[in-house]
Amino acid sequence: MCSAKLENLIDIKSLSTEEISAIADRALEIKCGAKPLSCKEKHAAMIFFENSTRTYFSFEMALNKLGASVYNFETSKSSLSKGEDFFDTVNNLAAIGFDACIIRTSEEGLIKRTIEENQNGRKFFKKIALINAGEGSSAHPTQALLDFVTIKEKFSDLNGLNLVIVGDIRHSRVAKSNIELLNRFGVKIKCVAPKYFMDETIKNVEWCDNMDEAFENADIVMALRIQKERIQGIVEFEDYIKNYRITEKNLPKNAILMHPGPVNRDIEVTSGLLDSKRGETIMTQAHNGVFTRIAILEMIFQSQNGGANV
Ligand code: CP
Numbered sequence: 001m002c003s004a005k006l007e008n009l010i011d012i013k014s015l016s017t018e019e020i021s022a023i024a025d026r027a028l029e030i031k032c033g034a035k036p037l038s039c040k041e042k043h044a045a046m047i048f049f050e051n052s053t054r055t056y057f058s059f060e061m062a063l064n065k066l067g068a069s070v071y072n073f074e075t076s077k078s079s080l081s082k083g084e085d086f087f088d089t090v091n092n093l094a095a096i097g098f099d100a101c102i103i104r105t106s107e108e109g110l111i112k113r114t115i116e117e118n119q120n121g122r123k124f125f126k127k128i129a130l131i132n133a134g135e136g137s138s139a140h141p142t143q144a145l146l147d148f149v150t151i152k153e154k155f156s157d158l159n160g161l162n163l164v165i166v167g168d169i170r171h172s173r174v175a176k177s178n179i180e181l182l183n184r185f186g187v188k189i190k191c192v193a194p195k196y197f198m199d200e201t202i203k204n205v206e207w208c209d210n211m212d213e214a215f216e217n218a219d220i221v222m223a224l225r226i227q228k229e230r231i232q233g234i235v236e237f238e239d240y241i242k243n244y245r246i247t248e249k250n251l252p253k254n255a256i257l258m259h260p261g262p263v264n265r266d267i268e269v270t271s272g273l274l275d276s277k278r279g280e281t282i283m284t285q286a287h288n289g290v291f292t293r294i295a296i297l298e299m300i301f302q303s304q305n306g307g308a309n310v
Contacts, residue, residue: 005299005303005307006019006296006299006300006303007127007129007300007303007304008111008115008129008130008131008300009129009130009131009132009141009142009296009300010111010112010115010130010132010139010141011112011132011135011138011139011141011177011180012139012141012144012177012180012181013180015141017184017185019299020145020148020181020184022295022299023145023292023295023296023299024145024148024149024152024292024295026294026295026298026299027145027146027149027288027291027292027294027295028149028152028153028291030291030294030295031288031291036065036066036294036298037066037298037301037302038066038067039063039066039067039068039297039298039301040066040067040068042063042066042068042069042099042100042301043068043069043070043071043097043098043099043100044059044063044068044069044070044071044098044099044100044101044102044297045071045072045073045093045098045100045101045102046059046060046070046071046072046073046102047073047075047101047102047103047104047105048073048075048103048104048133049075049103049104049105049106049107050104050105050106050134052104052133052134053261053262054260054261054262054286054289055104055133055134055140055142055143055289056104056133058286058289058290058293059102059133059142059293059297061290061293062290062293062294062296062297063297065290065294066294066297066298066301068099068297068301071098073093073101086110086114087114087117087118087122090114090124090128090130091122091124091125092125093128094124094125094126094127094128095125095126098128099127099128099129099301099304100128100129100130100131100297100300100301101128101129101130101131102131102133103130103131103132103133103135104133104134104135105134105135105136106135106136107135107136108135108136108137108138109135109136109138110135111130111132111135114130115130127304129300129301129304131296131297131300134173135173136173137170137171137172137173137176137227137230138173138176139173139176139177140173140174140176140177140260141177142289142292142293142296143173143174143177143178143260143289144174144177144178144180144181144182145181145292145296146285146288146289146292146293147174147178147181147222147258147260147285148181148182148185149288149291149292150258150281150284150285150288151182151187151220153284153288154256154281155219158182158185158186158187159185159186159187160186160187160188161186161187161188161219161220162187162188162190162217162218162219162220163178163182163187163188163189163190163218163219163220163221163222164189164190164191164192164214164215164218164220164221164222164255165178165179165189165190165191165192165205165222165224166192166193166211166214166221166222166223166224166244166246166268167193167197167223167224167225167226167244167268168193168197168224168225168226168227168231169191169193169197169198169199169202169224170193170196170197170198170199171197171227171230171231172224172225172227174224174260175191175202175222175224176202178222179202179204179205183204188206189204189205189206190205190206190207190208190214190218191205191206191207191208192207192208192209192210192211192214192244193207193209193244194209194236194239194240194243194244195209196236197226211243211244211250212250215250215251215252215255216252217252218252218255219254219255219256220255220256220258221246221251221252221255221256221257221258222258222259223246223257223258223259223263223268223269224259224260224268225259225260225261225262225263225264225268226240226264226267226268237267240267241266241267244268245266245267245268245269245270246268246269246270246273247269247270247272247273248270248272248273248276248278251273251278256278256281257269257273257278257279257281257282258281258282258285259282259285260285261282261285261286263282
């Protein structure tokens with residue numbers, strides 16, 4: 001059972017290494033049959049300004065398995081569309097009786113700013129947890145946590161593993177959260193991308209534009225979705241497919257293949273590879289998303305109860 005205290009989930013940076021390990025251990029315990037806590041007095045709002053399949057429904061599934069109540073906040077039908085500010089919206093949800101808001105947004109820093117406003121001046125009516133379900137191009141902490149769980153399941157020791165991240169790293173919140181997390185556990189990370197998808201402000205990784213070179217000794221290959229909605233200008237798909245698409249032929253023999261989804265089939269990875277045995281880890285990631293999010297929600301709801309069972 002997680003004993004760490006977690007009030008919100010902003011990003012990987014704001015989690016201690018102990019909290020990350022506790023979440024992963026608990027997720028794997030639940031996957032192996034441990035019963036989730038009962039959180040039937042808890043109420044969560046799903047505030048999604050961007051589309052989602054995996055994150056939305058695995059949070060909803062996790063809340064159902066915890067016995068909590070889950071409500072969809074329809075952003076276009078809410079009073080945000082009448083000009084209410086986000087802090088006021090969350091505060092009103094707290095007053096109505098919500099315990100958590102699970103937020104997906106394209107607005108960088110929205111979640112942290114709202115939490116800081118509560119700490120530094122305006123006060124929420126009562127405690128309410130804000131959970132990042134994907135924010136802009138910068139952070140997707142629950143995806144990185146479920147990826148960590150998936151890697152831990154496959155490899156007993158992460159220290160010294162070689163991870164290659166391929167593709168649109170510049171626009172990827174998944175890549176940034178994974179780099180932040182996996183660096184802490186001694187994973188060596190190479191990023192391979194064409195110049196237009198590189199972001200050399202990202203630290204503690206080795207940059208490379210040649211996929212064959214990057215794939216030498218790879219234990220894990222993580223493909224990323226090309227984020228068409230965040231790209232200004234033209235994506236050079238032909239060049240990308242020719243030089244960076246992952247195929248049955250170029251995927252190193254002993255490496256596992258990961259992808260956070262959704263996949264642009266035959267652009268990032270060939271359909272043949274996705275539908276083969278070697279594509280199965282991608283479905284395991286989606287499967288592990290539920291256990292990981294149960295562990296996160298348990299930890300947050302427990303901390304609202306002063307560490308006692310929910
Ligand atoms: N990996 C991920 O965030 O997928 P969704 O956009 O479907 O939630």
